[in-house]
Amino acid sequence: MRVAAIGIGGAGGRIVDRLWRDYERRETAYLGTACAVDTDTQALNRLNTLPGDQRHSFGLLETDGDGTDRDRTSAIAAIEDERREVRRAIDPLVTSDIDAIILVTGLAGGTGGGATAQIADALAEIYTIPIYCVSVLPAGWDEKEAVDAMRALKTLEATVDGQILFDNEAWLTSGQTVDEAAESLNGTLVTRLGTLFAAGEATESKSVGQSVVDASEIINTLSDSRFATLGYASQELGTDEGTGESNVIDRLRSRFFADESDDIDEIEAYDAVETTLRRAVRDKLTAECTLDSADSALTVFAGPPAWLLRDAVTDGQRWLADELQSPEIRSGDMPTPDQSKLSVLVLFSGITEMPRLTELETLVEEAQ
Structure with a gap:
């Protein structure tokens, strides 16, 4: 975009x-x-x-x-x-x-x-x-x-x-x-x-996702949405719980993930996608909100292509729809062949309940 x-x-x-x-x-x-x-x-x-x-x-x-x-x-x-x-x-x-x-x-x-x-x-x-x-x-x-x-x-x-x-x-x-x-x-x-x-602005063919997030999807998620907030989480692949501490072998191996998909354990990749998505949703947002007060969301999964399993992304989208109690969940992936990091960004929009806005409104009432 x-x-x-x-x-x-x-x-x-x-x-x-x-x-x-x-x-x-x-x-x-x-x-x-x-x-x-x-x-x-x-x-x-x-x-x-x-x-x-x-x-x-x-x-x-x-x-x-x-x-x-x-x-x-x-x-x-x-x-x-x-x-x-x-x-x-x-x-x-x-x-x-x-x-x-x-x-x-x-x-x-x-x-x-x-x-x-x-x-x-x-x-x-x-x-x-x-x-x-x-x-x-x-x-x-x-x-x-x-x-x-x-x-x-x-x-x-x-x-x-x-x-x-x-x-x-x-x-x-x-x-x-x-x-x-x-x-x-x-x-x-x-x-x-x-x-x-x-998202969606890939410069090389190997960086084009299976399901590209284009500008129209971001616009459709944001427009007339009133308020929106962003969640984000990432982890270094080949390490424990995304600590960011990988050894030399892990880092060298990660550079070949894009070409050696057979080396990837699909269960490990599935778990990595699921865990990172849940952290992006449940960890701190740019502004906290009541999740089921959002009427739509957009997710962007970024990482080495072999780790972006279609089934994991699809199941993640289904899980998020249940969390929000909304069917309007857009999703896409952004392959990063030369990196060893998996990240998930979630844009929540159409939000009606935000605790911080309630606090500020209370302060306004006290000031009057």
Whole structure:
């Protein structure tokens, strides 16, 4: 799936900067291009990977280039004044081969929370392709942040085709702050996003799956879905429980899995697929949800071709349908012949019950 990724505000810019790094290391070309837009020029300058011409500031008259200091009102005023200018900066990114536009933002930030919906609305006036938002929920129980985040979330519901949520609070360890954990948080999210968008973008015939996940299946899963979340798990093959510690013989052997399928124990491969899928579903999601409140899901199985047993993938799809109590489960595989890792990504969409949103709503009510 070819996407144009746009980071809005400080958090959004940093995530898209990390996504650009992920894109550069993969063989699959899933990013058409990417950019960051912000009212804080220093934050733009601190990005590590995005080229300079893919960083755009706005709202200089409103903010003097120093950001909004978490003030949504300033961001809204800034984007209203420069709505067309920001859209013109983004326009060159949306080429004819782009399947969807992905906005990335921190909902509690002033620029991200205040400007993202306006930017989405401006883009929707021109483009007919789907526009999605990766929306980052704040950590902690600050009432102002909760109010700002929920306002931004609800405004985005009316302007984008779906939102993939990431809950900072769920991913912090005890005593950690978001600033301290930023690299880890962004890496967790980007691994999942990169795996989702890279699905189906094989560059060689040996990397084409038996059941390819194409852009239309991702779009059909995400569109009009309200909220979505991502699960992910991986394990090194030839090791115990995916610890990532394999010996030299295991690593050498793994390089020939694609050509020596007779060497693979089918029971072991079946168990590996089943275990990794169940971990992806039952371990921590980007935002926790009540699984049977999701109305559809999409799974992507990636690994050496001989390990991606069709029966295991089919049975896994059937198990997930039972878990969700939904027949709408899409599935595909993404062979990675030169790797020794098996991974499973699961996209849950159409979610109606998310504990973190309930907590934030409670904080909003207390603040009123």
